[in-house]
Amino acid sequence: MDLVLNTFGTSLQVENQLFLVVHADGKQWIDPEKLKSISISKGARLSSDAALLAIEHEIEVLFIDAAGKPAGRLWSVKYGSISTIRRGQLAFTQSTASINWIKDLIGEKLDNQMALLLSITSDDIAVKNLVARNIERIQNIRDKVADSKAERLPDLLPSLRGWEGSASKYYFNALSACLPESLRFIQRSQNPGMDVFNMLLNYAYGMLYGKVEGALIKAGIDPYIGVMHRDEYNRPVLVYDVIERFRVWADYVVYGLTAQQVFIPGCYTVREDGSYWLENSGKRILIQSFNDYLNEVIKIKGVERSRQVHIDLYAQSLARMFEIS
Numbered sequence: 001m002d003l004v005l006n007t008f009g010t011s012l013q014v015e016n017q018l019f020l021v022v023h024a025d026g027k028q029w030i031d032p033e034k035l036k037s038i039s040i041s042k043g044a045r046l047s048s049d050a051a052l053l054a055i056e057h058e059i060e061v062l063f064i065d066a067a068g069k070p071a072g073r074l075w076s077v078k079y080g081s082i083s084t085i086r087r088g089q090l091a092f093t094q095s096t097a098s099i100n101w102i103k104d105l106i107g108e109k110l111d112n113q114m115a116l117l118l119s120i121t122s123d124d125i126a127v128k129n130l131v132a133r134n135i136e137r138i139q140n141i142r143d144k145v146a147d148s149k150a151e152r153l154p155d156l157l158p159s160l161r162g163w164e165g166s167a168s169k170y171y172f173n174a175l176s177a178c179l180p181e182s183l184r185f186i187q188r189s190q191n192p193g194m195d196v197f198n199m200l201l202n203y204a205y206g207m208l209y210g211k212v213e214g215a216l217i218k219a220g221i222d223p224y225i226g227v228m229h230r231d232e233y234n235r236p237v238l239v240y241d242v243i244e245r246f247r248v249w250a251d252y253v254v255y256g257l258t259a260q261q262v263f264i265p266g267c268y269t270v271r272e273d274g275s276y277w278l279e280n281s282g283k284r285i286l287i288q289s290f291n292d293y294l295n296e297v298i299k300i301k302g303v304e305r306s307r308q309v310h311i312d313l314y315a316q317s318l319a320r321m322f323e324i325s
Contacts, residue, residue: 068203068278068283085220120255145163157228219319224238246307250290293307
């Protein structure tokens with residue numbers, strides 16, 4: 001269970017070793033054994049007793065901003081890393097092995113994009129043809145990524161970034177064409193979103209950033225030492241690398257909600273600059289939908305676990321790889 005506190009004035013306390021949520025509509029008691037994470041937005045309060053109880057039960061506590069991205073977190077001292085992982089992580093970023101890792105990561109992202117587009121049906125012949133053309137274009141880029149070679153990763157990064165950017169344009173162009181006409185968008189817009197789809201996707205990506213960063217920290221990996229994204233000061237750049245493997249999960253949920261026209265104007269506001277921002281009612285729908293999707297059990301490489309656990313397992317495998325680098 002994931003607890004989200006995003007209503008102004010809500011507080012999280014402790015009573016009889018249970019979490020106590022106090023809000024305008026009353027009180028709610030929650031067994032800490034049933035909680036996986038706690039997300040707190042601006043205007044909600046967390047007592048020190050609640051913070052300590054969360055740490056005791058190794059419950060992830062995230063403080064999130066208006067866009068859904070983690071602005072801070074609490075974690076147990078049990079999540080401490082060991083020096084061999086960190087040394088190996090630093091060595092890996094300078095090794096030739098990092099080239100294949102990044103190529104595989106981007107390749108998997110492109111495969112996921114094509115798979116999602118292939119899963120979408122449309123009765124509009126023009127839309128079907130556009131999707132088919134863009135899938136072919138993404139596949140051509142996928143082949144370029146697979147065939148690319150370099151002795152040093154920095155020599156290859158400009159090409160990889162350019163190919164990835166081109167593929168994203170084709171991908172989002174096709175997704176937009178498949179949406180109801182009133183909800184189509186011209187281009188991907190980040191922070192803030194300039195339409196309903198991008199508003200939702202930005203928030204879902206923010207949630208996913210928090211999940212991936214938490215998995216890396218628990219596995220003993222430093223999220224601030226990146227491979228492809230390595231030059232951004234004071235940012236968890238390894239999260240930006242690893243999240244590429246899982247972005248399609250947010251894409252799938254957001255596309256489905258948008259295509260079903262779930263979000264009515266009361267779920268969001270449009271500001272004077274034309275940007276779209278989720279209101280609490282909209283956040284509840286998206287957060288519940290995405291968390292439900294992450295809690296679904298699926299099979300990856302023969303292992304049946306929830307999507308959330310698969311993120312944790314991937315982080316653990318990455319720590320093992322760094323440790324023996």
